Amino acid sequence: MPPTGEDLQNHPQLQAPKRDKPLFSPGTGEGQALVIFVLGGPGAGKGTQCASLVRDYGFAHLSAGDLLREEQDRPGSEFGDMIKSYIKEGQIVPMEVTIQLLENAMGRIIEEKGEHKFLIDGFPRKMDQALGFEEKVVKSRFTLFFETSEEVMRERLLKRGETSGRADDNEESIKKRFRTFVETSMPVVETFEKEGRVERVDATKSAEEVYGLVKKVMEKEGIEPVKKQ
Numbered sequence: 001m002p003p004t005g006e007d008l009q010n011h012p013q014l015q016a017p018k019r020d021k022p023l024f025s026p027g028t029g030e031g032q033a034l035v036i037f038v039l040g041g042p043g044a045g046k047g048t049q050c051a052s053l054v055r056d057y058g059f060a061h062l063s064a065g066d067l068l069r070e071e072q073d074r075p076g077s078e079f080g081d082m083i084k085s086y087i088k089e090g091q092i093v094p095m096e097v098t099i100q101l102l103e104n105a106m107g108r109i110i111e112e113k114g115e116h117k118f119l120i121d122g123f124p125r126k127m128d129q130a131l132g133f134e135e136k137v138v139k140s141r142f143t144l145f146f147e148t149s150e151e152v153m154r155e156r157l158l159k160r161g162e163t164s165g166r167a168d169d170n171e172e173s174i175k176k177r178f179r180t181f182v183e184t185s186m187p188v189v190e191t192f193e194k195e196g197r198v199e200r201v202d203a204t205k206s207a208e209e210v211y212g213l214v215k216k217v218m219e220k221e222g223i224e225p226v227k228k229q
Contacts, residue, residue: 020097023103024138028116033106033138037130038121039189040146041179043153049146050119057218058226060106060115064123067101068093080222081135090176092184095129104152119144126184127191142221144194144214150178166182 024033036059038046050061065087072083079097086093102120109115120140134140157174184227192198199217203210218225 001169007129009117015152019136019222021194022136022138024132025104026139026141033110034114034117035140036130036139037121037143037192038119039124039185040144040203041148041150041153041181042174043148043155043176046121046146046209048207049144049201049214051083053119053214053218056215056225057117057223059117059119060109060113061119061121062102062105063121064125065101067105067119068098071097071101072156074197088173090126090173090180092129092180092229095124095126095132096130098123099133099136102133105135124185125180127188130188130192140197142197142199144217145189145198145200148201148203152204203208 026032026034028034038050040046047063050059050063053059053060068083068087071085072079072080074080077083083093083097102123106118109118112227124133154174159172189198199221201210201213201217205213
């Protein structure tokens with residue numbers, strides 16, 4: 001039997017040192033990290049926009065979904081079967097696993113590349129994930145929220161499913177993912193919005209038009225593009 005959410009509470013791999021403050025403080029210096037959460041329904045174009053931000057602004061891009069998929073396929077992973085089951089059902093993997101994978105990845109990137117700016121794509125999916133990450137790892141700068149209609153997202157995902165090979169790019173999984181997003185992720189957006197930490201972007205337009213809007217958000221937030229060599 002794969003471990004359940006309850007089993008994870010006391011799992012040694014997921015027990016971070018007791019902290020009275022987050023691992024990083026917000027910023028781009030030593031011991032700091034600048035995190036932007038990137039949210040939007042499945043098929044909203046988050047990955048495409050993140051790739052442009054990595055290229056032009058020097059962010060490291062961490063996809064919570066990609067980290068989970070890598071972990072499920074990693075030989076000997078104790079959580080692989082559990083992650084696979086959650087993803088197939090369009091459900092949210094217990095936050096202890098996701099937060100630990102994100103923290104590990106951030107630590108590696110800072111150590112190996114000296115990069116302190118992170119786009120965290122597809123996370124937080126629930127309010128407890130948001131609170132858990134900000135209490136344990138670092139407070140996010142803001143959330144970049146890509147808005148588009150369910151029909152647009154459905155068409156994009158079915159098109160992607162023709163070539164992606166992803167098990168969740170099919171009609172049944174797509175419906176479950178829409179439902180999960182509306183029920184669990186929108187409250188995160190709404191809560192952060194009350195704190196003035198959400199930037200909404202109309203993602204129904206072409207990728208180029210959407211990126212034009214994203215660049216305006218970066219300018220507003222005081223985040224400069226990296227100088228080209």
